[in-house]
Amino acid sequence: MRDVVIIGAGPAGLSAAIACREWDLSVLIIDEFPKPGGRLLGQLHQEPDGEWWNGIKEAGKLLNHATELGADIRCGVSAHHIEKADNGFKVHTDAGVFDAEQLLIATGAAESAAPIPGWTLPGVMSIGAAQVMTNVHRVRVGERGIVVGVNVLSAAIARELDLAGTELHSMVLPAKNPVTKHYGDPGEVMDGLARIAHMAPSRILRFGSILARAGWVRRLAVRLYPKRGVKVWGIPVHIRKAALKINGRDRVESVTVCNIDPAGKPIEGSERTIPVDFVCIAGGLYPLAELAAVAGCPFRYIEELGGHVPVHNERMETPIDGLYVAGNITGIESAKVAAAQGRLAGLSIVRHRAKDKAGLGQRIDEAMRHVTAIREQATIQFHPEVDKGRSKMENIFKEYRKAT
Amino acid sequence: MIICRCEEVTLEDIRDTFHTYKCSAREVKLRTRAGMGYCGGRTCRPAVDAVLEEVTGEKPGDDLPLKVQPPVRPVSLSVLGGDGDHA
Amino acid sequence: MRNRRIEEHPVLGSLRNRKAVSFTFDGKTCEGREGDTIASALLAHGIRQLRVHEESGRPRGIYCNIGHCFECRVTVDGKAGVRACMTEIREGMAVESGKVLPSPLNSSVFEADEMPRTYAEFAGKQKGDNKKEAPDA
Incomplete structure (x- = not known):
């Protein structure tokens, strides 16, 4: 029996492990990816001061710290079930069953699909797949590609592909269908673009971002959007063009793209076939929470947090005694927020074990304030109203506690 | 257009099933197997939910819409049988 | 390349x-x-x-x-x-690489409506149609 098992060796899991080891709890971290670091691996962006923030390096720092403190980290281990036992949890994995007094689930996020016809062909991949292939495995995903789906994440990764010398023809929206009704809507996408405008200076985007709160301005920006697209980091970004289908026999050969009206409706006769050998689909992220579900944790649907989220409080505790969550499983935010949440979860775990050891309460308060501060400093938000989502969850937790 | 990649369930399959059987979102999933393939619905769950919301009018509930059942990863019977050591 | x-x-x-x-x-x-x-x-x-x-x-x-x-x-x-x-x-x-597998339950081969829906139905069919004992469970 270990004091703590942590599922997920990303920024949240590793930071939690460090906090637990500082207080001498025995810690096992498992992760199904062959390398530790989670989705920190592959992230690469320029900070406002111009410095590059390299996720591989950040993961290395956390890993070294956790290893020095004696955390047991096992990669390539896949958990498929969690059982609540009398004095803790049984974590069922393909490498055996691990017993834990307390359990932290830090499994991050998964990508939502934006299906368009032909998306099962080899050469079509999620945008995150391209990021990992490029920055972690250092293999080019193709000669020339197109990104379907324009959002904060896909714009950042498109820049990374460009940086690695992979040619992108353009970024376009997915054709509207019941699944893509939001990602395929030029107005909604313009809102999202406006939020990264400060990072990718462009007149029309700034125009959109400063005044986008007024609906008419946004509509105007969508109507006036240049036919040739707006270059963001050198890549033409189109919100008035959509990918109708991906063509090819055994692999991607081309994409059929058309012009769309401001409501996202295809304009007949404007179809064009663009030869490419890869396509990246970007449908956004949602919290990957299936293990919390099988562990019996209650859920709520909170759009601002990215979907169904396990009920938890601001100390990362769930209503199940001894079960904690941290990182993107609690809502889609940056890796820095995930790391801050991980440290907080670790301290909460320590307090559960050590009861009222001197100073712990104060440290938890500090860690909570740190999470908020990091969130406020974030240069981009996956959802503009993440704060609202967080306070909704806080109230839900309180109500849930009252009701049970 | 395929929605569920594992079971190759198309948007048309989901619509046709709903119109033929006039059934709930859950029953559409059971009949078509959308979201019930090898990956356990991780790839298409939000997509299947979005289609079902439009087709059946059912909003996503507070519970996970597709009830998650263990194992959440495919495992061999030897692993389930406890062949693995108690680590 | x-x-x-x-x-x-x-x-x-x-x-x-x-x-x-x-x-x-x-x-x-x-x-x-x-x-x-x-x-x-x-x-x-x-x-x-x-x-x-x-x-x-x-x-x-x-x-x-x-x-x-x-x-x-x-x-x-x-x-x-x-x-x-x-x-x-x-x-x-x-x-x-992964290959095509046989799909014996494909409805183009069997009429789905004629397939037994429960084990009892299956066992009954075995007895009635083929005069065979259902295998002991």
């Missing part, structure tokens, strides 16, 4: 001579680098198709590349259902 390896990267730096590892894919010898997954080593050779859909035979390759979608499952040293994107290559590893 152009080398797909990103040997030099303006921020991530140079790929220092990572050790070569050889393995086979459907019997053909491929060379990857230490730390490659099966999926990345194959893509470096321009190989995208890792399996076909077990029923329709349509080609599939990686989709999520982080173990969620299972689209890249292959057979490794006889073990089926292994994710190419999550498995690092080892010297001498034998990787086989």
Whole structure:
């Protein structure tokens, strides 16, 4: 029996492990990816001061710290079930069953699909797949590609592909269908673009971002959007063009793209076939929470947090005694927020074990304030109203506690 | 257009099933197997939910819409049988 | 074909001579680098198709590349259902692509309505139609 098992060796899991080891709890971290670091691996962006923030390096720092403190980290281990036992949890994995007094689930996020016809062909991949292939495995995903789906994440990764010398023809929206009704809507996408405008200076985007709160301005920006697209980091970004289908026999050969009206409706006769050998689909992220579900944790649907989220409080505790969550499983935010949440979860775990050891309460308060501060400093938000989502969850937790 | 990649369930399959059987979102999933393939619905769950919301009018509930059942990863019977050591 | 390896990267730096590892894919010898997954080593050779859909035979390759979608499952040293994107290559590893499997329950072969829906129905059919004892459970 270990004091703590942590599922997920990303920024949240590793930071939690460090906090637990500082207080001498025995810690096992498992992760199904062959390398530790989670989705920190592959992230690469320029900070406002111009410095590059390299996720591989950040993961290395956390890993070294956790290893020095004696955390047991096992990669390539896949958990498929969690059982609540009398004095803790049984974590069922393909490498055996691990017993834990307390359990932290830090499994991050998964990508939502934006299906368009032909998306099962080899050469079509999620945008995150391209990021990992490029920055972690250092293999080019193709000669020339197109990104379907324009959002904060896909714009950042498109820049990374460009940086690695992979040619992108353009970024376009997915054709509207019941699944893509939001990602395929030029107005909604313009809102999202406006939020990264400060990072990718462009007149029309700034125009959109400063005044986008007024609906008419946004509509105007969508109507006036240049036919040739707006270059963001050198890549033409189109919100008035959509990918109708991906063509090819055994692999991607081309994409059929058309012009769309401001409501996202295809304009007949404007179809064009663009030869490419890869396509990246970007449908956004949602919290990957299936293990919390099988562990019996209650859920709520909170759009601002990215979907169904396990009920938890601001100390990362769930209503199940001894079960904690941290990182993107609690809502889609940056890796820095995930790391801050991980440290907080670790301290909460320590307090559960050590009861009222001197100073712990104060440290938890500090860690909570740190999470908020990091969130406020974030240069981009996956959802503009993440704060609202967080306070909704806080109230839900309180109500849930009252009701049970 | 395929929605569920594992079971190759198309948007048309989901619509046709709903119109033929006039059934709930859950029953559409059971009949078509959308979201019930090898990956356990991780790839298409939000997509299947979005289609079902439009087709059946059912909003996503507070519970996970597709009830998650263990194992959440495919495992061999030897692993389930406890062949693995108690680590 | 152009080398797909990103040997030099303006921020991530140079790929220092990572050790070569050889393995086979459907019997053909491929060379990857230490730390490659099966999926990345194959893509470096321009190989995208890792399996076909077990029923329709349509080609599939990686989709999520982080173990969620299972689209890249292959057979490794006889073990089926292994994710190419999550498995690092080892010297001498034998990787086989996924093939079409028989689909005996496909409704184009059997009328779905005539299939037994419960074990009792199945056992009854066995007794009645074939005059055979239902196997002891």
